[in-house]
Amino acid sequence: MAGRRLLIAVVTASAGLTLPAIAQSAAIAGPDAAAAHCSAGAHTLAPPGSRLYPETGNGGYTSLHTLVHLVYDAKANRFLRGTKVVLTDRATQCLRSFSLDLERHSPNKSAGPDLTVRSVMVNGRPARFRFVQPTYPGDPNGQNDPNPAAHEASQTNPVGGPHHNPLPPACTPELLSPKHPNALNGTQCPANKLVITPRAPLPKGSVFSVAVRYTGRPGVHNDGDGTTEGWFRSPDGGFVTTEPVATEDWMPLNDYPTAKPTYDVVDTVTAGRVVLANGKLLSVKHHPASREFPGGSVTWHWRSGAPVASYLVEDSIGKYTLTKRTTAKGITFYEAQDLAISPAKRKRNIAIMNKQRDITAFESRFNGPYPFKSDGVVIGTPNASFEEEMQTMITFAGGFINTDVLYHENMHQWWGDNVTESGYQMTFYKEGLATLAELLYHARLAAQAAGGGAKGRAAFQARMVHQFDGIYRQGGSFWTVAPSNPKPFGLFSFASTYGRPAAAYVALRQILGHRNFIRALHQMQATYGGGNINEAQLEAGFARWLPAHGPACRTRLSTFFGQWFDTAYPKGGRAHRPRITGPGLPGQNFYQPGGCMRG
Ligand SMILES: [Zn+2]
Numbered sequence: 001m002a003g004r005r006l007l008i009a010v011v012t013a014s015a016g017l018t019l020p021a022i023a024q025s026a027a028i029a030g031p032d033a034a035a036a037h038c039s040a041g042a043h044t045l046a047p048p049g050s051r052l053y054p055e056t057g058n059g060g061y062t063s064l065h066t067l068v069h070l071v072y073d074a075k076a077n078r079f080l081r082g083t084k085v086v087l088t089d090r091a092t093q094c095l096r097s098f099s100l101d102l103e104r105h106s107p108n109k110s111a112g113p114d115l116t117v118r119s120v121m122v123n124g125r126p127a128r129f130r131f132v133q134p135t136y137p138g139d140p141n142g143q144n145d146p147n148p149a150a151h152e153a154s155q156t157n158p159v160g161g162p163h164h165n166p167l168p169p170a171c172t173p174e175l176l177s178p179k180h181p182n183a184l185n186g187t188q189c190p191a192n193k194l195v196i197t198p199r200a201p202l203p204k205g206s207v208f209s210v211a212v213r214y215t216g217r218p219g220v221h222n223d224g225d226g227t228t229e230g231w232f233r234s235p236d237g238g239f240v241t242t243e244p245v246a247t248e249d250w251m252p253l254n255d256y257p258t259a260k261p262t263y264d265v266v267d268t269v270t271a272g273r274v275v276l277a278n279g280k281l282l283s284v285k286h287h288p289a290s291r292e293f294p295g296g297s298v299t300w301h302w303r304s305g306a307p308v309a310s311y312l313v314e315d316s317i318g319k320y321t322l323t324k325r326t327t328a329k330g331i332t333f334y335e336a337q338d339l340a341i342s343p344a345k346r347k348r349n350i351a352i353m354n355k356q357r358d359i360t361a362f363e364s365r366f367n368g369p370y371p372f373k374s375d376g377v378v379i380g381t382p383n384a385s386f387e388e389e390m391q392t393m394i395t396f397a398g399g400f401i402n403t404d405v406l407y408h409e410n411m412h413q414w415w416g417d418n419v420t421e422s423g424y425q426m427t428f429y430k431e432g433l434a435t436l437a438e439l440l441y442h443a444r445l446a447a448q449a450a451g452g453g454a455k456g457r458a459a460f461q462a463r464m465v466h467q468f469d470g471i472y473r474q475g476g477s478f479w480t481v482a483p484s485n486p487k488p489f490g491l492f493s494f495a496s497t498y499g500r501p502a503a504a505y506v507a508l509r510q511i512l513g514h515r516n517f518i519r520a521l522h523q524m525q526a527t528y529g530g531g532n533i534n535e536a537q538l539e540a541g542f543a544r545w546l547p548a549h550g551p552a553c554r555t556r557l558s559t560f561f562g563q564w565f566d567t568a569y570p571k572g573g574r575a576h577r578p579r580i581t582g583p584g585l586p587g588q589n590f591y592q593p594g595g596c597m598r599g
Pocket of ligand 1: 001430
């Protein structure tokens with residue numbers, strides 16, 4: 001994601017498991033003998049004590065594949081009967097029940113969702129379902145804790161609020177405005193956990209399908225920073241851009257970044273509308289007039305064989321232009337724009353969208369091969385507060401695209417999309433690398449202006465140092481939040497989530513040397529691609545490419561990471577900021593006499 005605008009100013013479908021074998025044997029041995037060790041799946045994937053969206057994610061199973069089938073009236077902005085999501089999952093424990101995330105209604109009455117679940121089937125058989133509130137992760141009284149204080153929203157841990165609740169938060173407040181971050185601390189969390197109880201427990205290791213049928217109006221989610229994301233109304237349909245959690249405002253899912261199923265999106269929509277989703281477009285079928293669609297309808301089928309993280313699922317529908325080009329390397333590039341954008345602006349936008357192939361080639365030089373079979377951009381008209389790296393279909397809001405942000409979002413295809421953060425506290429990791437792409441772009445421009453060759457390389461390096469300097473000299477409150485420990489209100493603050501980690505990567509490039517820095521990036525793509533990475537893995541991924549080994553250097557590198565990623569400094573900068581940098585940069589050189597020496 002680039003620039004929450006409010007804050008940046010601060011600087012198999014499961015093949016017929018009708019009656020699981022284990023349940024059949026249980027029927028012979030006695031109804032509860034085999035099911036005795038079965039339990040409910042966890043209603044969260046967040047670690048205990050988390051204050052960043054602790055209400056999201058669901059345990060007890062792995063998400064394998066999801067079929068989205070929207071039946072969408074674009075004029076009325078409504079999902080009609082026939083709309084369903086079919087999730088194929090694998091149980092990682094014997095499950096008596098399990099949960100999904102779905103926000104049916106929100107405090108935002110005008111743009112929020114208004115959805116109704118019609119039925120839930122598990123392995124083709126009707127299942128019971130109900131909605132419950134989240135409980136704070138790690139509650140020793142269990143996730144059905146009768147204590148209302150175990151189900152409260154807050155920016156902080158403990159909750160605090162008017163009743164001084166000493167427990168951790170169960171959810172992040174849905175702020176209707178950014179003016180008062182703590183206004184909703186201590187209020188009750190909404191019941192957005194869809195708990196499903198199948199007829200018989202699901203054995204550990206079994207693959208099962210869950211079909212949720214629902215109808216109504218999709219909408220946006222109000223975040224912990226007061227901005228909105230999700231399904232925005234566009235002139236002729238919808239525009240989807242959802243970080244960090246609002247996919248659950250238009251479809252039920254396991255709403256956590258590490259849940260990464262593959263996707264088929266098969267939407268039937270009002271005739272004349274275009275559907276834009278992840279992966280590649282497989283087919284478009286036109287249908288004659290029907291009761292729901294008097295003017296006819298059309299079904300678009302997109303498929304992503306690569307897994308997609310919860311907040312990167314794209315499904316925009318409307319009067320969009322759509323073109324594609326396939327390169328010699330076999331990557332298909334899609335370009336889409338809302339027709340409500342004026343022809344002059346669209347022409348200007350196309351000139352920038354056409355740079356995506358070159359940007360992808362440039363970024364591949366640092367990251368390694370592009371990880372997907374397609375890439376693309378959709379420019380929508382709603383005034384969403386940010387641009388986002390939707391996997392293979394980057395979203396630009398407000399009818400406008402710019403080159404810096406395209407470098408940023410395209411870099412995310414490797415960092416965030418292919419190698420996803422292990423949790424929201426790792427947002428800085430991928431935003432720092434995406435911001436680094438903007439710095440690399442400006443260094444590239446400097447190299448071109450210098451005429452390339454040796455002069456170009458020198459100009460490239462000088463611009464990198466200059467840009468590091470610009471960040472490093474920041475004062476005020478720039479260094480006061482540790483990138484790995486923000487509050488929900490500051491999750492997308494420029495200082496801690498974008499600028500500071502980007503500068504850390506510039507310093508790492510100096511410490512490791514350009515060639516080793518790139519080797520580290522390549523290796524992390526190869527090791528964690530299609531999955532996720534945590535902070536220890538990220539740091540180890542760089543540490544193994546230190547040119548100078550030995551305990552003193554290892555220790556100094558972990559001190560470096562502690563300063564740059566994990567420390568909240570007092571206000572003011574200067575003495576109150578990370579001190580260790582790299583050769584050629586202001587600050588303390590990583591390599592010091594008496595300590596870590598370059599070998
Ligand atoms: Zn970003």
